[in-house]
Amino acid sequence: MTEQQQPARTTSGHHPTSAAAGTRLDPWLGSYADRTHAMRASEIRALFAVANRPEVVSLAGGMPFLEGLPLDDLAELAARTVATRGLTALQYGSGQGDETLREQILEVMRLEAIDAHPDDVVVTTGSQQALDLVTRIFIDPGDVVVAEAPSYVGALGVFRAYQAEVVHVPIDADGLVPELLDETLTALRAAGRRVKFLYTVPNFHNPAGVSISLERRPRILEVAARHGVLVLEDNPYGLLGFDGEPRPAMRSMSEEGVIYLGSFSKTFAPGYRVGWAVAPHAVREKLVLASESAILCPSNASQLAISTYLQTFDWRGQIKSYREQYRDRRDAMVDALAEHMPDATWTVPDGGFYTWVRLPDGLDAKDMLPRAVTARVAYVPGTAFYFDGTGSDHMRLSFCYPTPERIREGVRRLAGVVRGEREL
Ligand code: PMP
Numbered sequence: 001m002t003e004q005q006q007p008a009r010t011t012s013g014h015h016p017t018s019a020a021a022g023t024r025l026d027p028w029l030g031s032y033a034d035r036t037h038a039m040r041a042s043e044i045r046a047l048f049a050v051a052n053r054p055e056v057v058s059l060a061g062g063m064p065f066l067e068g069l070p071l072d073d074l075a076e077l078a079a080r081t082v083a084t085r086g087l088t089a090l091q092y093g094s095g096q097g098d099e100t101l102r103e104q105i106l107e108v109m110r111l112e113a114i115d116a117h118p119d120d121v122v123v124t125t126g127s128q129q130a131l132d133l134v135t136r137i138f139i140d141p142g143d144v145v146v147a148e149a150p151s152y153v154g155a156l157g158v159f160r161a162y163q164a165e166v167v168h169v170p171i172d173a174d175g176l177v178p179e180l181l182d183e184t185l186t187a188l189r190a191a192g193r194r195v196k197f198l199y200t201v202p203n204f205h206n207p208a209g210v211s212i213s214l215e216r217r218p219r220i221l222e223v224a225a226r227h228g229v230l231v232l233e234d235n236p237y238g239l240l241g242f243d244g245e246p247r248p249a250m251r252s253m254s255e256e257g258v259i260y261l262g263s264f265s266k267t268f269a270p271g272y273r274v275g276w277a278v279a280p281h282a283v284r285e286k287l288v289l290a291s292e293s294a295i296l297c298p299s300n301a302s303q304l305a306i307s308t309y310l311q312t313f314d315w316r317g318q319i320k321s322y323r324e325q326y327r328d329r330r331d332a333m334v335d336a337l338a339e340h341m342p343d344a345t346w347t348v349p350d351g352g353f354y355t356w357v358r359l360p361d362g363l364d365a366k367d368m369l370p371r372a373v374t375a376r377v378a379y380v381p382g383t384a385f386y387f388d389g390t391g392s393d394h395m396r397l398s399f400c401y402p403t404p405e406r407i408r409e410g411v412r413r414l415a416g417v418v419r420g421e422r423e424l
Contacts (some may be wrong), residue, residue, distance in 0.1 A: 357397055
C-alpha cells in the first residue's frame with residue numbers, strides 16, 4: 001500500500017474522510033502531519049470576501065480604526081529612522097527583542113500595575129505569535145486548555161493546530177466564574193486529564209465584551225495555583241477602557257503563575273506586528289528558544305518604529321483619543337440595538353471593540369448569516385468562538401471600524417433580517 005492509498009488516520013477526528021479523494025486535489029495529502037489536518041479555514045471566510053464590499057456594513061472584523069493617526073509625522077519618523085539608524089533597523093536583531101523597547105514596554109505595563117524586569121519580556125510578532133509560542137512549548141496532542149466560553153477565535157485556532165482539547169468554562173457579566181473554574185478543573189483532574197493552562201482575556205473580552213472583576217482576579221489565580229495550572233492572560237484591550245483607570249493585570253498579582261501577553265495592535269497600530277509576552281524566568285527562556293526557531297528574531301525595523309513612536313509621540317494621548325472614538329461607537333451600537341432589536345440581549349462593554357448579542361427565539365446566527373450579507377450587513381456567528389461549534393444563538397458585533405452612522409445603519413439592517421427570520 002503506498003502512502004497515498006492509506007486510509008485517512010482518525011486520531012484527531014478532523015481528518016478528511018478519504019485520502020484517495022484528496023489525491024486528485026492535493027497529491028501530498030498523505031504526507032501532512034497530524035496537526036495539519038486539524039487546521040481549518042474559517043467556515044465563514046468566503047462570506048467575508050463579500051462582507052468586505054463597500055456596500056456591506058461589516059460589524060464582523062476586529063480592525064482598529066486608524067484614521068486618527070498622524071500619518072505624515074509617522075512617515076517622517078520612519079524615514080528618519082532608516083536614515084539615522086538604518087544599519088540597525090535593517091539588520092537581524094536579538095531573539096528576545098530590542099532591549100530599549102523591552103524597557104519601554106515596562107512603562108506601558110506599569111499602567112496596569114505590572115512590575116517586571118526587561119529580561120522578563122519577549123518581543124513577538126503580534127500577540128498572536130506569542131499565543132503560538134506558548135502553545136507550542138506546553139501542548140502535547142490531547143492536552144487540555146481551559147478557556148472561557150466563548151473564547152477568541154484566533155486562540156482557538158492555535159490550540160486546535162497543536163491538537164489541544166479546549167474545555168470551556170462559563171462566564172457572566174463579571175467575567176470568568178471562579179467557582180465554575182474550580183469545578184471544571186476538579187472534574188478534569190478526576191478524569192485523569194492533563195490541563196496545561198487557563199486561557200483568559202480578562203479585559204473587554206473578545207468576543208463577550210465583559211471584564212473579570214477586581215474581586216475575582218485573585219480568586220481565579222488561587223484556583224489555578226491550587227490545581228497547578230498556569231494562567232495565560234491575553235490582554236490586548238486593557239488600556240482601552242471607556243471610563244476610569246485600567247484594572248490591575250492578573251500578572252501584577254502573581255509573577256510565577258501567569259504568562260501575560262500584550263500588544264501594540266489596538267493601542268497604536270497592528271501593521272508593525274509587535275506584541276510581547278512576560279513570563280516566569282524558566283518559561284521565558286523556552287519562549288525565546290521557540291521564537292528563535294520560528295522566526296530567528298522579531299523585526300528590528302518594526303521594533304525601532306514602535307520604540308521611536310513611544311519616545312517621541314504622545315502615545316498616552318493617542319490611547320485617550322482611541323478610547324473616546326471607541327466609546328462613541330459603543331454608544332452608537334448599544335443605542336441602535338435598544339432601538340431596533342429590543343427582543344435580543346447584549347453585553348454593554350466598558351471598553352474594547354465588541355458586544356456579544358443573543359438572538360431571540362433560538363434563532364441561529366450561523367444559518368442567518370448569508371441572508372444578513374444579502375441585506376448588506378455582516379457579523380461573526382457565535383459558533384466561531386466555541387471549540388465544539390456551539391453558540392449558534394449568539395453573534396459578535398464589533399463597533400471598532402465603522403463610523404457611528406454606519407453602525408446605526410448596520411444594526412437597522414440586522415434588525416430587518418432578524419424580523420424576516422422570525423417570519424420564515
Ligand atoms: N488576542 C486577542 C484577544 C485578540 O483580539 C487579538 C486580535 N484580534 C489578538 C490576540 C492578536 O493580536 P495581535 O497579534 O495583533 O497582537
